[in-house]
Amino acid sequence: MSFWFWHGLRKGIQSTRYPARVESTPGVSPGRPVNTDFSTDSAAQLAAEICPTDAIVAHGKSTFVNHGKCVHCQLCRYSLQSPMDWETGYEWSRIPANQTESSALPSPFAKSMHIMVVDAGDCGACLHEVKQLNNPLYNMHRLGLFLTATPRTADVLLVVGPVSENMRGPLLKTWEAMPTSRKVLAVGTCAISGGVFGKSFMCACGVGTVLPVDFEVPGNPPPPLAILHGLLVVAGRKSLKTPTSISEGRA
Amino acid sequence: MNSVAVALALFFAVCVTGIFAGAIVPEKRIPATLAWAGSIAAGLAIWAAGTVLVFGGEFRHALWTVPSIGTLTILFDRLSAFFVLIAGVVILASSVFSAAYMKRFAGHYSLMAFNAWYLVLCASIIWILIENDVFGFLLAWEAMSISSYLLVNFEHRRSGTSQAGYLMLAMSEAGFLAVTVALLILGAGAESWQFSDLKTAAIELGPFVHWTVFLLTFFGFGVKAGLVPVNAWLPKAHPAAPANVSAILSGVILNLGLYGIIRLDFQVAPVTTTGAGLVILLTGTVSALVGILYATTETDLKGVLAHSSIENIGIVTLGFGASVVFAAAGYPLLSGMAMIAAFYQMLNHSIYKALLFLGAGSVDEHAGTRDLDRLGGLARLMPWTSGVFLIGALAISALPPFNGFVSEWLTLQTLLRGVEISSIPLRLAFAVCGAVLALTAALAVTCFVKTFAMAFLGLPRSENATRAVEAKGVAIAPMVLLAVLCLVLGVLPTFVMPALNQDLQPLISVGAAESLIPPFFTATSENGQLPPAFLQDFHNLGAQSGERFLPGRGLVVLLRGSELNPVVFAMSPSYSFIALVFLIVLVSIVIRRLTRQRNVVRRPLWAGGIPRLLPQMTYTATGFSNPVRVVFQAVFRPNISEDTRQTVAVHFRTAIHRQREETHVVDRVFLRPVGTAVREIAAFLAGMHHGKLNAYVVYVLAFLLFVLFFYRAT
Structure with missing residues (x-):
């Protein structure tokens, strides 16, 4: 005899209440380095040098972090005498660096948005996090967000991966097949800047080189709540936490 | 001489003229000659049949008297006329089609021989249908068998054709033998070999002899009709024949088998027992199921159609069987309904199957293959052919508003009426047959979705299919004619059913169609044609207003039941068709209105983002x-x-x-064991022949003693 029904009742609702309440469950996010002011120039220089993906740029005593390149290797956190400052959280979505503003989908889509996910050559990490959105904890259906298998009914194109050469055509085809009120959400460092893959003969430097991207979710991989935040931003139900500014250190 | 006789005489004259004309004209003119001769002959046959069907009266004529055999007579009654009409329509279509189709064989095969055998086949078909004595009937039957064998074997250099032809010939001869034996048994007690005399003799037959005659004729003619288990030749021979011959084989010659069964088992020696009815019913059911199962899994376009012919003939036979059982159980109205359904189904099958075979011939000719796995995408290249093929496929899948729907629906409803029979086993048999028929209908839809979609939709799967071109007008015209007939027969069943009932009067009980089609238009509260409660309901709907502009009784097929259940079932394909057209027009207007302001963006087909969609x-x-x-x-x-x-x-x-x-289930279960048994018996008997003279003398002596003893005993 199965008691799943009673177990369920006893446990109560386990889904996160985000975005109605702030989610503070530990471990949802590895966190990320933030712009830090060091005491010496050399400390800032060391922080910039230790970063394997050149996400940290030193400028005098200050360092600026380009989260579009950061892969959360945490070298700058644990391997430095004077570590970078570190923030935890997940409301990281932002507007692409080469744009000054992006608009969300029009209001009819706010409570019902269909998402087409394209894996443009990612390592599986970001895709795995996207997959978590469907599990009972994050349960994106409660917000009216649905995955769809065809671009014809999709409103948002969620791209993970740096866009490998073989996926460039299919990605473009998917984008072209979508109705024109479409938005593109690039999820993950690779999708934003190419990440550890970088520019190569088999790989584009992120989705932005192929398609006009509307919003980005940095992180490698971004935690599910960050992706959820990005989707809510696209739906116009959340505003960007910090307006993009030059202080984010885009070099 | 009345006009029917003139028409028939002209028919045979045209056939003979056509044969000689084919021998004289140059080869490239032969298809045109064949088309002219065949279509004029068919027109004459249709005219003769139409005269008899419309104006009544039958034509009887004694041809000549052959010593020791008797008088050869022909009888052109309504039953003959009905079959001649179907044959005429199919032959007309396939003859016109031949004008374009036969050109491909010029230089490869002898068109002159084809022309001759085709016309012989046409003539022998009509001859069978009007012949009214045993000798002439058997002679005509042989002429038909042999000429159809020669036509099936026309493309004899193609692999498998000769084999199919031989199998067809062998099985049809076996059937012929069975029929001959049955007719000899019947004729033993008759005064002459006329069917009418056989009929008087048949009344005095004992039950055992009657059963023997019934089984021999039913399965003997069943060979030609394609009934399980004697149909092994059909799925092989029909695809092997040229398409115009396939159309005749499926549209006419299968009907000849049914004609034989009807003539002998329903008229000359009528079966009245429940047992015989059940044999017919179950044979039909099994044929329908086996036919459609193999049709669904077949990938040869003409093979699909051949297997589906078995299914359709099975449904017809099932209707005949149900009719006999109902009559034996004392339900003349239901018996008549079953008969109407069966004849209607037969008429429909001839028309849409001829249409589909001609369509398949067009596809074969212009796309170079009949393999459904290699066809595809022909709808763009052959729009007319695919359009008429679609109509045929819809009709054969029994979808309204086409003709297949009416007859299959009626057959199914009749079977469901089996609940009225008091005997539980009979009810069970009807329920099972009804369920199998429903399964068959569902599989038929699957089958023809597959056939149409694989041949005409999607991407071409071979080089040949990409280079297909539309057939010529002369090949399309007969298909369009048949497609229109499919629609007419499907939309106006309330005009067809009384006609069938009237024309096949002794077979279909009087008033079956009348009681099925209530006189809504003409019924008033005074003349009492309908109960007052009914009348009120239908007059409220405005039924009587149809009297002014629509001739006939009404446009609804309806079976009335008891007080508790006033309407057992009802349908009206005519009104459904009007509603369908109205709705389609309405919806298209609404859509056009709504989308008028929108700008349309055309994007390539979404195929999962693959670089190129390959066949x-x-x-x-x-x-x-x-x-x-x-x-x-x-x-x-x-x-x-x-x-x-x-x-x-x-x-x-x-x-x-x-x-x-795969071995066909009939081959596996029936043909192979029979073949093995025959071979083993032959091997055993061959042991007698060891060449010793003494032994042969003993055989002769033993046989002599046996004969003497036998005659002494009797």
Whole structure:
């Protein structure tokens, strides 16, 4: 005899209440380095040098972090005498660096948005996090967000991966097949800047080189709540936490 | 001489003239000659049949008297006329079609011979239908068998054709023998070999002899009709024949088998027992199921149609069987309904099957293959052919507003009326047959979705299919004619059914159609044609207003029941058709209105983002029908052998060769055991022949003693 029904009742609702309440469950996010002011120039220089993906740029005593390149290797956190400052959280979505503003989908889509996910050559990490959105904890259906298998009914194109050469055509085809009120959400460092893959003969430097991207979710991989935040931003139900500014250190 | 006689005489004259004309004209003119001769002859046959059907009266004529055999007579009654009418329509269509189709054989095969045998076949078909004595009937039957064998064997250099032809000839001769024996038994007690005299003799037959005669004629004619278990030749011979001959084979010659059954088992020696009815009913049911199962899994376009012919003839036979059982159980109205349904189904089958075979011929001619796995995408290249083929496919799948729907619906409803019979086993038999018929109808839809979609939709799967061109007008015209007939017969059943009832009066009980089609238009509260409660309901709907502009009784087929259940079932294809057209027009207007302001963006087809959609990626006919193949594995019993080659290591397969062999269930269950038994008996008897003279003398002596003893005993 199965008691799943009673177990369920006893446990109560386990889904996160985000975005109605702030989610503070530990471990949802590895966190990320933030712009830090060091005491010496050399400390800032060391922080910039230790970063394997050149996400940290030193400028005098200050360092600026380009989260579009950061892969959360945490070298700058644990391997430095004077570590970078570190923030935890997940409301990281932002507007692409080469744009000054992006608009969300029009209001009819706010409570019902269909998402087409394209894996443009990612390592599986970001895709795995996207997959978590469907599990009972994050349960994106409660917000009216649905995955769809065809671009014809999709409103948002969620791209993970740096866009490998073989996926460039299919990605473009998917984008072209979508109705024109479409938005593109690039999820993950690779999708934003190419990440550890970088520019190569088999790989584009992120989705932005192929398609006009509307919003980005940095992180490698971004935690599910960050992706959820990005989707809510696209739906116009959340505003960007910090307006993009030059202080984010885009070099 | 009345006009019918003139028409018939002219018919045979045209056939003979056509044969001689074919021998004289140059080869490239032969198709045109054939088309003219065939269509004029068919027109004359239609005219003769129409005269008899419309104006009544039958034509009887004694031809000449042959010593020791008797008088050869012809009788052109309404039953004959009905079959001649169907044959005429099919022959007309296929003859006109031949004008374009036969040109492909010029230089490869003898068109002169084809012309001759085609016209002989046409003539012998009509001859069978009007012949009214045993000798002439058997002679005509042989002429038909042999000429149809020669036509099937026309493309004799193609592999498999000769084999199919021989099988057809052998089986039809076996059937012929059975029929001959039955007729000899019947004729033994008769005054002459006229069918009318046989009929008087048949009344005095004992039950055992009657059963023997019934089984011999039913399965003897069943060979030509394609009934399980004597139909092994049909799925092989029909695809092997040229398309115009296939159309005649399916549209007319199968009907001849049914004609034989009707003439002998329903008129000359009528079966009245429940047992015989059940034999007919169950044979029909099994034929329908087996036919459609193999049609669904077949990938040869003409093979699909051939198997589906078995299914349709099965449904017709099922209707005949139900009619006999109902009559034996004392339900003349239901018996008549079953008969109407069966004859209607037969008429419909002839028309849409001829249409589909001609369509298949067009496809074969212009796309170069009949393999459904290699066709595809012909709808764009052959719009007319695919349009008429679609109509045929809809009709054969029994979808309204086409003709197949009416007859299959009526057959099914009649079977469901089996609940009225008091005997529980009979009710069970009807329920099972009804369920099988419903399954058959569902599978038929699957089958023809597959056939149409694989041949005409999607991407072309071979080079030939990409280069297909539309057939010529002269090939399309007969198909359009048949397609229009499909629609007319489907939309106006309330005019067809009384006509069938009136024309096949002794077979269909009087008033069957009248009681099925209530006189809504003409009924008033005074003349009492309908109960007042009914009348009120239908007058409220405005039924009587139809009297002014629509002749006939009404446009609704309706079976009235008891007080508790006033309407047992009802349908009106005519009103449904009007509603359908109205709705389609309405919806298209609404859509056009709504989308008038919108700008349309055209984007390439979404195919999962793959670089190019290749034909290999699309569904094949084999893949589409595989679920049926898996579900009914117990029937198909495939013999699958798989051969894999592994070069690098154990689990690295480099080549998989999978072979699947199927033996038709009838071959496996019936034909092969019979063949083995015959061979074993022959081997045993061959032991007698060892060449010793003494032994032969003993045989002769023993036989002499046997004969003496036998005659002394009797």
